[in-house]
Amino acid sequence: MTSTAEPDYWSLLGVDSDCTDQQLKRAFRREARRWHPDLNSNDPIAEERFKLVNEAYAVLSDPRRREAWQRGGGSRADVADPFAQGFPDFEDYLDVIFGGGTGRSSVEVDNEPESPFRGDDASGDDARRETRGHEPPVSSPPPPPPVRAVEDLESVVHLTPDQALQGTVVELTLDDGTVIELNTPPFAGDGWRLRLEGVAPGGRDHFLQLRVVTDDGLRIDGLRVLYKLMLFPPDAALGCAVDVPTLDGPVTLQVPPGSSSGRLLRLRGRGLQLDDELGDQLVEIVVVIPSDLGDAERALYRRLQELASESEQGG
Structure with missing residues (x-):
């Protein structure tokens, strides 16, 4: 028999x-946008996180389902996967969820400079991680269409x-030799995509994906710094003190006992x-299992x- 902790939807969003x-x-x-598989092709956890984000919004945006979830009711076991046939193009996906167009400009930013998630204090005093049951995600509108087989430039x-x-x-040279110069927006972050409308051959769009990552693995998002901390299960379960990099050098972080991934x-x-204005650094716990376990382990x-x-x- 196995058990799975239910996610905290408020924290997910x-x-x-x-x-x-x-x-x-x-x-x-x-x-x-942050977790859409099309924008995270090299991140193995993006698909599952994207599904959880969709599920969280489906429950929290519906007063009846949200109330049932907060009471501890509901189950995920019998819910069909709305993305079983593939993931939609991101903008098509938003159109299905919210309706209407997105009103894009010629150079646009596929991101919103807001906090990507709410963090807990490093001391663990403000940590609020409740396990709650919940209702299934909204079954309508129907799942968006599969991803379009169009290769973006x-x-x-x-x-x-x-x-x-x-x-x-930034100066960009296209395949046909066209040179484009543009200004990136301030407060940009790692993973942002800028769309240059109609500049590619045939009137196609060309996208710029911004990568803002330091040698220590610190990801930049506006004023915020994001870092994934890999922990073995004993350290996550019992708590530990670990050195983590920051822009000003390493600091010792006290990880509270019972820290799960996420x-x-x-x-x-x-x-x-x-x-x-001064930003914070957010450290996300990622619990990893060694692939070469010994007999005793x-x-x-x-x-x-x-x-x-x-x-x-x-x-």
């Missing part, structure tokens, strides 16, 4: 339970944190600064599995 409908929509749009542009924050001039810890004031995991099964049967 990075909003509080007293947020407005408009704030919920903005948060959903931001997180859907795209270039990757690497920026330093300062260039992303201040904005900089938990967010915040290092206040460790982000970028512009005038009087496997035996311990089997014993943990037995204890978990006994606990469920006893409850």
Whole structure:
């Protein structure tokens, strides 16, 4: 017998339970863009995270389902996967969810400079991780169409944190020799996509994907710095002190006991600064299982599995 902890939908979308409908929509749009598989082809967890984001919005945007979920009702086991036939183009997906067009300009930013998620304090005192049951996601409107088989023209542009924050001039040479010069927007972040409308041969669009990642693996998003911290299960379960990189050098972070993958810890004031504005660094816990477990380690995991099964049967 196995058990799966239900996700905290508020944390998944990075909003509080007293947020407005408009704030919920903005948060959903931001997180859907952040995790859409088309925009994260090299991230193996993007598809599952994107599905969870869709599920979270489906529940929280429906008062009846949200109330049922907060009471602890509902199950995910019998819900059909709306993306079983593939993932839609991102803009088609938003049109199905929200309706209407998106009103794009000739050079546009596929991102919103808002907080990508709500973090916990590094001390763990503000950590609020509740396990809740919930209702199935909304079954209508019907699932969006599969991804269109059209190859976008795209270039990757690497920026330093300062260039992303201040904005900089980028020069792009297309396949036909056309040279384009444009200014990147300030407060940009890693993974942002800029669309150059109609500049490619045949009147096609050309996309620029911004990469803003330091050698230490710090991702920049406006004033915020994002970092994934890999932990082995014992360290995540029991808590540990670990050194993590920041823009100003490594600092020691105290990881609270019982930290699951996806938990967010915040290092206040460790982000970028512009005038009087100072951002934070958000550390996301990622629990990893070693691929080369020894016999003794496997035996311990089997014993943990037995204890978990006994606990469920006893409850």
